[in-house]
Amino acid sequence: MKSLTINGSKRESVGKKATKALRNAGKVPCVLYGGDQPLHFAADEIAFKDLVYTPDVHTVVIELEGGEKLDAVLQDIQFHPVTDAILHIDFYQIYEDKEISMEIPVHTVGVPRGVKNGGVLRFNLRRMRVKGLPGNLPDFIEANVTSLKIGNKLYVTALKSDDFKIMHPDNTVVCQVRTSRNVVALDDEEDEEETAADEVPATEVAEGGEKE
Incomplete structure (x- = not known):
């Protein structure tokens, strides 16, 4: 630090x-x-x-x-x-061999998937209270939010470190992606796709019929 x-x-x-x-x-x-x-x-x-x-x-x-x-x-x-x-x-x-408690700012890394789809990233906790030896405390805590979809939340448990102890309950939310009027689509990688009737290739056999 x-x-x-x-x-x-x-x-x-x-x-x-x-x-x-x-x-x-x-x-x-x-x-x-x-x-x-x-x-x-x-x-x-x-x-x-x-x-x-x-x-x-x-x-x-x-x-x-x-x-x-x-x-x-x-x-x-x-x-x-x-x-x-x-x-x-x-x-x-402070003393090098004695733990102290401090509030450390949270810095996000990446752009959430949900934000790319029109959602909004909302912070519930911009600083986290942690405890540790002075030499082990960071200038800031990195929170990777890239994988967050609309409706997803990032909990303090995702930011645990061997260098310090987080002084918040495990169910404390750091940030979340919320829906907005600008939502254009759901995340596409895990969504099932349906083929419209008018998109069926002409070479496929219709029920009870023959190839055209």
């Missing part, structure tokens, strides 16, 4: 007045959990652009004064209800 570096500085004061002063200076107050005790720090709001405003997921290296580096993942984020400015971010410290 890709990693981003956030340069921050430890916070000496965590009161409301100090927090407001940080935000006025264009910084975001943050807390890192998972260590011996919570670590309060702050970083420039612009530093979170590639971490927050993206559909992808990343691990984070928090680099503090003195060269201290801590590996983490984003746990929670608060936005201003009007301006959407970042108000606060919580991180969780």
Whole structure:
């Protein structure tokens, strides 16, 4: 999984007045959990652009004064209800030998057969919560939808991996192909074909008759 570096500085004061002063200076107050005790720090709001405003997921290296580096993942984020400015971010410290739980985006591969026939691919789950060692977690999970016909569903069981554990019930639907007004035909490879009467070759014998 890709990693981003956030340069921050430890916070000496965590009161409301100090927090407001940080935000006025264009910084975001943050807390890192998972260590011996919570670590309060702050970083420039612009530093979170590639971490927050993206559909992808990343691990984070928090680099503090003195060269201290801590590996983490984003746990929670608060936005201003009007301006959407970042108000606060919580991180969780990770260790190479300890499993973590994260939401990983789902990327589809291929064009469903049902879509080619006029159906529509609908997503029920664009992100999947999985659990595993940080080094085993992927940037995204591939879902091959090529064989899906109209009415077919893709379940999380089809996306199992030895690298991580899926934290959803087996009957959870990731996506499905639904019918639409543009449906033009059923899938043809498994459908029985009937020959119309006017398509019978002239050389065939009619019932009770002779070849023409």
